[in-house]
Amino acid sequence: MTRHSPVIVITGTPGTGKSTHAQLLIKDSPVPMKHINVGEMVKDRGLHEGLDEEWQSYTVNEDKLLDELEPLVSQGGVILDWHTCDIFPERWVDLVVVLRCNHTLLWERLEKRGYPLKKIQENNEAEIMNVVLDEARESYQPESVVALASDSMEDLGENIGRMVTWINLWTEKNTSE
Numbered sequence: 001m002t003r004h005s006p007v008i009v010i011t012g013t014p015g016t017g018k019s020t021h022a023q024l025l026i027k028d029s030p031v032p033m034k035h036i037n038v039g040e041m042v043k044d045r046g047l048h049e050g051l052d053e054e055w056q057s058y059t060v061n062e063d064k065l066l067d068e069l070e071p072l073v074s075q076g077g078v079i080l081d082w083h084t085c086d087i088f089p090e091r092w093v094d095l096v097v098v099l100r101c102n103h104t105l106l107w108e109r110l111e112k113r114g115y116p117l118k119k120i121q122e123n124n125e126a127e128i129m130n131v132v133l134d135e136a137r138e139s140y141q142p143e144s145v146v147a148l149a150s151d152s153m154e155d156l157g158e159n160i161g162r163m164v165t166w167i168n169l170w171t172e173k174n175t176s177e
């Protein structure tokens with residue numbers, strides 16, 4: 001698969017800042033990148049088996065989702081924004097960014113979002129237990145996975161700068177070979 005732009009996964013517990021990062025990155029990226037909010041795609045295109053009432057989340061049909069994503073990802077230039085990452089085949093992905101957030105801040109962000117208490121607790125525990133980071137480390141090569149703090153606007157700016165630098169290096173390497 002020849003790509004002229006990379007595929008970046010931005011993952012992390014809900015509320016850590018994935019969409020905020022993805023939206024800024026598509027503006028600052030030196031090559032055109034498309035932001036795919038995978039959760040919204042699942043909902044909008046019906047790539048699920050229905051809503052789990054207890055958890056207020058969709059039961060994803062992974063085969064349908066992967067079939068839908070494959071043609072979009074194959075060209076490169078894509079940011080996949082989702083709270084889980086191990087479903088994406090390793091060959092699709094050039095960089096996995098796992099956003100981390102202090103759990104008190106995360107609690108406040110999810111409360112503001114109007115999540116039910118049970119969902120806030122579940123996500124808060126997942127953040128404390130490193131669930132998404134462990135999942136990323138188990139699914140991809142260590143050099144492809146980077147964990148970045150997303151507690152403050154300062155972190156946000158630094159993270160975008162680091163990702164822009166990474167995209168420049170990737171592009172230089174992959175278009176000169």
Ligand SMILES: Nc1ncnc2c1ncn2[C@@H]1O[C@H](COP(=O)(O)OP(=O)(O)O)[C@@H](O)[C@H]1O
Nearest residue numbers: 014015016017018019020109150151152153156
């Ligand atoms: N680094 C950050 N510093 C301060 N606030 C942030 C940061 N990242 C995200 N936020 C805020 O946290 C909330 C959740 O961010 P969002 O990008 O929607 O998270 P996610 O996509 O991971 O669910 C938003 O109100 C956003 O403005």
